[in-house]
Amino acid sequence: MLLEFTQKGIYCEKGNFYIDPSAAVDYALVTHAHSDHARRGSKNYLAHKHTAPVLKLRLGKRSVIQEVEYGQEINIKGIKVTFYPSGHVIGSAQIKVDDGNEVWVVAGDYKLESDNITQQFEHIKCTHFVTESTFAKPNFSWKAQTEIFTEMNDWWARNSSKGVTSVMSAYSLGKSQRILKNIDSSIGKIVVHDSIDETNDIFRKLGFNLPKTYLFSEVSRQDLKNALVITPSFSNLNKFEDKLEGYVMANASGWMQVPWYVSKSLDKGFVISDHADWNGLIKAVKETQAQNIFVVHGFTTYFAKHLNTLGLNAMSITDKKLDQLALL
Numbered sequence: 001m002l003l004e005f006t007q008k009g010i011y012c013e014k015g016n017f018y019i020d021p022s023a024a025v026d027y028a029l030v031t032h033a034h035s036d037h038a039r040r041g042s043k044n045y046l047a048h049k050h051t052a053p054v055l056k057l058r059l060g061k062r063s064v065i066q067e068v069e070y071g072q073e074i075n076i077k078g079i080k081v082t083f084y085p086s087g088h089v090i091g092s093a094q095i096k097v098d099d100g101n102e103v104w105v106v107a108g109d110y111k112l113e114s115d116n117i118t119q120q121f122e123h124i125k126c127t128h129f130v131t132e133s134t135f136a137k138p139n140f141s142w143k144a145q146t147e148i149f150t151e152m153n154d155w156w157a158r159n160s161s162k163g164v165t166s167v168m169s170a171y172s173l174g175k176s177q178r179i180l181k182n183i184d185s186s187i188g189k190i191v192v193h194d195s196i197d198e199t200n201d202i203f204r205k206l207g208f209n210l211p212k213t214y215l216f217s218e219v220s221r222q223d224l225k226n227a228l229v230i231t232p233s234f235s236n237l238n239k240f241e242d243k244l245e246g247y248v249m250a251n252a253s254g255w256m257q258v259p260w261y262v263s264k265s266l267d268k269g270f271v272i273s274d275h276a277d278w279n280g281l282i283k284a285v286k287e288t289q290a291q292n293i294f295v296v297h298g299f300t301t302y303f304a305k306h307l308n309t310l311g312l313n314a315m316s317i318t319d320k321k322l323d324q325l326a327l328l
């Protein structure tokens, strides 16, 4: 096979490169900068031009990163490699690897719906498709994002009118920019955690339009009463507690669809995800027309079995499976 699943991740022997390796390697092709896909220590990286600066921020300034555009074909030892949008976060990519015989697409993390800031997912035909399965259970079904942002705006406006700060937890890469782009920024000031600000700064410099945001140090106690605070984790709120008087917390995640994941401390759980839902995953797989489907990251066994019932040749790749492969 053109690509194989190894202990260090997905490997192309002919091109001598890995895709999203879990360890340091000579040449790492990276779908996006989330920590479960982008790891420190590799000698060379290849990433989309909007992912590269975020990778530098996260992996260190000295990282050697070659940049590509979507659709730009790169030749690595005779293997054709092309990055396509995966719609997950700004700069995220599906990676197509083609040796003239097999055409693989490693989708990384993806969602099909346009979120108004991330370049939308493209369906790419291939012979072998590697899909994620984070939300591969039939109960995961996302509403249109306009509906979710109406709910979010209403929640913030209601809190603001009572002088209660709205605190939302969201990943610094992806969810934060999606919220900023789509929220009604006229309701009040938007305060972001430093790590979100660093990432926003990169995207603003790349030309992405985000509303004005403030750091905690830049707002008064009074401003905060009507503000929306976006933070990657509630735990880092402690140091601002002298400034924060009354506040309520919400989480924005696909997991909020599972009732027992909505903790009692939350005022609200917004079901919004940068991963495809059940129907989205099935559509993505079918559109590739791939003869072989490999399911990674998530409900791998469940999803592979379901694809089998649809007559598709699908196989679950779990860490356990990787151990077995390593013994062969």
Ligand SMILES: [Zn+2]
Pocket: 032, 034, 088, 109
């Ligand atoms: Zn991700």
Ligand SMILES: [Zn+2]
Pocket: 034, 036, 037, 109, 297
């Ligand atoms: Zn991931």
